[in-house]
Amino acid sequence: MNNTITLAECAERLRSADDVLILTHGHPDGDTIGSGAALCALLRRLGKTAYLCPNSEITPKLRPFTLDFLPPEGFEPGFVCAVDAADEHLLTPDMRERFSGRVALCIDHHGTNSLYAGETCVDADAAACAELIIALSKELGVPLTQDIALPAYLGLATDTGCFRYSSVRPATLRAAADAVESGIDFYSVNRVFFETRSRAALAAESAVLANTEFFRNGTVAVSRFSLEDAASTRADRDDTNNLSSVLRTIEGVELGVLLREEKDGWKVSARSAPGVDSAAVCARLGGGGHAAAAGATIRAGYEDARAALLRAIAEELGEL
Amino acid sequence: MNNTITLAECAERLRSADDVLILTHGHPDGDTIGSGAALCALLRRLGKTAYLCPNSEITPKLRPFTLDFLPPEGFEPGFVCAVDAADEHLLTPDMRERFSGRVALCIDHHGTNSLYAGETCVDADAAACAELIIALSKELGVPLTQDIALPAYLGLATDTGCFRYSSVRPATLRAAADAVESGIDFYSVNRVFFETRSRAALAAESAVLANTEFFRNGTVAVSRFSLEDAASTRADRDDTNNLSSVLRTIEGVELGVLLREEKDGWKVSARSAPGVDSAAVCARLGGGGHAAAAGATIRAGYEDARAALLRAIAEELGEL
Numbered sequence: 320m321n322n323t324i325t326l327a328e329c330a331e332r333l334r335s336a337d338d339v340l341i342l343t344h345g346h347p348d349g350d351t352i353g354s355g356a357a358l359c360a361l362l363r364r365l366g367k368t369a370y371l372c373p374n375s376e377i378t379p380k381l382r383p384f385t386l387d388f389l390p391p392e393g394f395e396p397g398f399v400c401a402v403d404a405a406d407e408h409l410l411t412p413d414m415r416e417r418f419s420g421r422v423a424l425c426i427d428h429h430g431t432n433s434l435y436a437g438e439t440c441v442d443a444d445a446a447a448c449a450e451l452i453i454a455l456s457k458e459l460g461v462p463l464t465q466d467i468a469l470p471a472y473l474g475l476a477t478d479t480g481c482f483r484y485s486s487v488r489p490a491t492l493r494a495a496a497d498a499v500e501s502g503i504d505f506y507s508v509n510r511v512f513f514e515t516r517s518r519a520a521l522a523a524e525s526a527v528l529a530n531t532e533f534f535r536n537g538t539v540a541v542s543r544f545s546l547e548d549a550a551s552t553r554a555d556r557d558d559t560n561n562l563s564s565v566l567r568t569i570e571g572v573e574l575g576v577l578l579r580e581e582k583d584g585w586k587v588s589a590r591s592a593p594g595v596d597s598a599a600v601c602a603r604l605g606g607g608g609h610a611a612a613a614g615a616t617i618r619a620g621y622e623d624a625r626a627a628l629l630r631a632i633a634e635e636l637g638e639l
Numbered sequence: 640m641n642n643t644i645t646l647a648e649c650a651e652r653l654r655s656a657d658d659v660l661i662l663t664h665g666h667p668d669g670d671t672i673g674s675g676a677a678l679c680a681l682l683r684r685l686g687k688t689a690y691l692c693p694n695s696e697i698t699p700k701l702r703p704f705t706l707d708f709l710p711p712e713g714f715e716p717g718f719v720c721a722v723d724a725a726d727e728h729l730l731t732p733d734m735r736e737r738f739s740g741r742v743a744l745c746i747d748h749h750g751t752n753s754l755y756a757g758e759t760c761v762d763a764d765a766a767a768c769a770e771l772i773i774a775l776s777k778e779l780g781v782p783l784t785q786d787i788a789l790p791a792y793l794g795l796a797t798d799t800g801c802f803r804y805s806s807v808r809p810a811t812l813r814a815a816a817d818a819v820e821s822g823i824d825f826y827s828v829n830r831v832f833f834e835t836r837s838r839a840a841l842a843a844e845s846a847v848l849a850n851t852e853f854f855r856n857g858t859v860a861v862s863r864f865s866l867e868d869a870a871s872t873r874a875d876r877d878d879t880n881n882l883s884s885v886l887r888t889i890e891g892v893e894l895g896v897l898l899r900e901e902k903d904g905w906k907v908s909a910r911s912a913p914g915v916d917s918a919a920v921c922a923r924l925g926g927g928g929h930a931a932a933a934g935a936t937i938r939a940g941y942e943d944a945r946a947a948l949l950r951a952i953a954e955e956l957g958e959l
Contacts (some may be wrong), residue, residue: 417883482802482815483833492816494804496809506805513803517890518857525845537838570837 320362322438322488329440331442332424333362338392338397339369342418343405343621345411349477349512351403352381352447352479354426356470358402359388370394372418375411379559380511384470398423401436403448404476405429418468423543426451446486446579449474453494458500473508481513483589522552523559531566535639537630540566541620543578543585563588574600574636587628596635642758646771651780652744653720659689660716661708664724665731667694669797670834671723672701674746674768676790678722679708681772690714692738695731698877701832704790704803718743721756725749725767746771754927755757766806769794773814786823791826801833809910836938842872843879847897851886859952860886862918863898863905863941883908894920894956896948904938907948916955923951 324332334341339362343351344615362369375612377385377569392479401422404410425436428451430443442550445451456463463471476497479487482495492502499505501507516524523544531542544562552558558577567590574595576584587604590612604627606615617624633639644652653659657684663671672864675691682689697705721742724730745756748771750763765771768792776783779952795815796836799807802815819825836844843864849854851862864882872878886895887910894911907924908919910932917933924947926935937944953959 334794481800482812483829485829487819487825489816489820492802492812492819496812496816497806499812505807509803509805514888515890516888518853521848521889525848528841528845567834568834569841572837 322399322434324438324440324534326442326454326458328438329426330455333400333455334437334459335621336362336366336398336400336423337611338395339367340372340394340396340418341369341388342397342399342404342410342422343374343400344401344409345374345376345414347377347587348403349381350447350449350474352377352384353470353472353474353477354452355401356384356388356428357449357452357467357474358400358455360464360466361456361459361461361469363466364464364595366457372414374411383633384473387466400424400426401517402426402452403428404481405431405443406433406520407435426455434469438475444488445483446488446491447474449478449493453497463497463501465501465503468498468506469503469505470504472498472503473583476508477512480493481509484563485582509605519552519554520558520561523548523554523562526552527562527565531569533572534629537571538573539636540569540572540575540631540638541578541625541628542566542576545580545621545627546582547580551579564590566590567592574632576600576612576632577615579623580621580626581616584616585621585624587617589613600631600635604628605622605636642756644758644760646760646762646778648758649744649746650775652758654685654774656682656718656720656743656780657687658715658717658930659687660692660710660714660719661689661726662692662719662721662730662734662742663694664729665694665696665734666790667697667701667702668723670769670794670803671768671786672697672796673790673792673797674772676708677769677772677794678720678746678775679811680784680786680790681776681779684784685779690716694792695733704793707786720744720746720843722746722772723784724792726753727755730904732810746775749752754892764808766804766808766811767798768794769798770811770814773817774810783817783821785823785832786791788818789823789825789828792823792825793816793832796825796828797832801829802838819886837878839874840878843882844885845872846872847882847885850873851889853892854952855956857891857894859959860889860892860895861945861948861952862886862896863900863945865900865941867900870898884910886910887912894952896952898937898939898941898944898948901936904936905941906911907937907946909933911936920951920955921945923954925949 343355359369371388412493413433415578422436425439428445428448432441467597526548563577573592578590596610598608601613601615603616661675663675679689691708742756745759747761748768750766752761773939846860846868883897896909898905911917916930918928921935921943924935
């Protein structure tokens with residue numbers, strides 16, 4: 320049964336709903352939190368009671384965007400709506416436990432949405448779920464006030480690398496223009512999410528760069544980040560989230576592979592340019608993924624892991 | 640005499656001009672080259688003969704955007720127009736020599752424009768000169784075809800750090816949306832200018848980070864980049880252009896100062912958050928600039944230069 324609905328139908332459902340609780344996905348990013356907060360503010364402008372379900376996995380940078388929207392104790396929702404969550408198993412454990420099978424509406428931009436909700440409004444061409452929230456505000460005739468626009472901007476900017484990714488479409492930029500027009504301090508978002516890195520994150524990046532070996536005329540870069548590096552740089556998961564993509568940003572590199580030490584071996588993270596198949600390299604190591612980004616795990620010491628990786632790359636691309 | 644004209648008047652001037660030669664500023668950036676190329680393409684769509692004056696200081700990344708627009712030998716312009724060049728002395732030496740006093744029209748977004756041209760169309764609120772070129776295409780009724788849209792996008796994106804800076808306004812994002820809508824491969828621009836760094840640039844950044852000292856609870860960061868560092872990283876001017884802003888991107892840092900060795904001493908580059916006055920620090924060292932970004936030169940060895948800098952910071956902010 321296909322339960323997808325149009326944006327206009329989605330607006331109708333929201334207009335007739337009340338006591339709304341909005342769910343965001345686990346390991347939340349700026350788009351799920353921003354879309355949730357923006358939708359909550361939008362519903363309140365329509366005179367509804369609406370809250371954002373507390374996300375137990377929220378990070379310090381995102382928490383400020385939720386503070387105006389947390390429910391009072393004992394709030395019992397009349398309508399549960401999820402944003403940017405492509406499947407029920409992507410909700411946090413406590414949300415799953417409380418609301419599994421009870422999500423009435425899901426608003427999402429993932430083409431892979433499993434249609435787990437009662438009804439789903441999905442636009443896989445949208446660069447961010449927040450694009451849909453801004454479109455909904457138009458559909459509902461609600462002016463884009465700053466309480467809606469700031470979290471919506473957060474979603475748009477964070478899901479597109481500040482409008483850098485190929486996923487950006489004219490509607491993404493126009494939605495951002497509408498948000499900026501409300502007079503929000505959009506630069507405060509850009510500064511925190513795009514112009515600031517922790518000392519540990521910078522140290523981790525330096526360590527990876529210092530360990531980099533180049534092959535095939537500088538087109539292949541291989542590096543490592545050991546548990547020792549993690550300890551000496553004091554980098555946590557937040558600090559090292561983007562570490563595997565650093566090698567691919569080096570001019571001329573078409574395949575960048577990071578070997579990252581975990582307790583039980585070395586995790587392989589491959590990132591590549593069009594024309595180089597990361598998934599094929601990782602498949603030779605028992606892993607998989609997409610052509611542009613793939614992974615595997617090698618349960619061995621560093622020298623053996625490195626040798627196995629170089630062999631896999633050579634088998635795929637030719638001699639190193 | 641105020642010779643500024645409106646956008647509509649500017650469009651009129653272009654409509655009646657022909658054999659147009661477009662000048663860009665020296666040490667060209669993406670906005671002057673992008674605006675120049677976009678204006679050239681726009682004039683050709685109007686049926687005009689138009690060329691981009693060769694810029695002797697063009698960089699490899701920008702050159703491809705000029706190739707369709709270079710004039711044949713012996714081309715004698717009937718109308719000379721400058722873009723994004725706030726003063727005649729900012730043109731390249733050969734342009735100054737040939738066209739000083741002969742620039743009929745200047746299109747610019749610098750509030751500091753010296754009004755050196757016969758007539759000047761300036762909008763200091765535009766985040767990029769390319770914003771004005773896109774507005775001109777509307778004014779002139781010329782559809783934003785890809786030949787116009789791609790260089791215009793280059794200008795918009797490069798002058799705003801890919802729409803990250805506080806200078807972005809709704810019109811900037813809407814101009815970008817219009818450009819993207821033409822179907823250009825905008826991501827190819829973003830990839831080259833925002834997602835790729837040379838090995839030398841990365842090595843230089845790592846060297847600066849490795850040399851960083853923190854003061855006042857991590858709010859002040861001071862580092863150096865010596866001639867030896869420049870030699871060992873093989874970093875040239877292009878690679879080290881943004882080096883002085885790296886320290887300010889570290890979480891918690893409100894004042895970042897780089898001491899960079901030149902042949903005759905150490906160049907001070909200070910960058911600061913609102914509330915911390917870089918210019919005041921640099922004034923104590925005989926330099927100057929803006930509150931957010933300032934500079935000075937200290938003619939001394941490293942230890943003396945560092946001591947003088949720390950003294951100036953302490954005098955301004957209190958004990959380190």
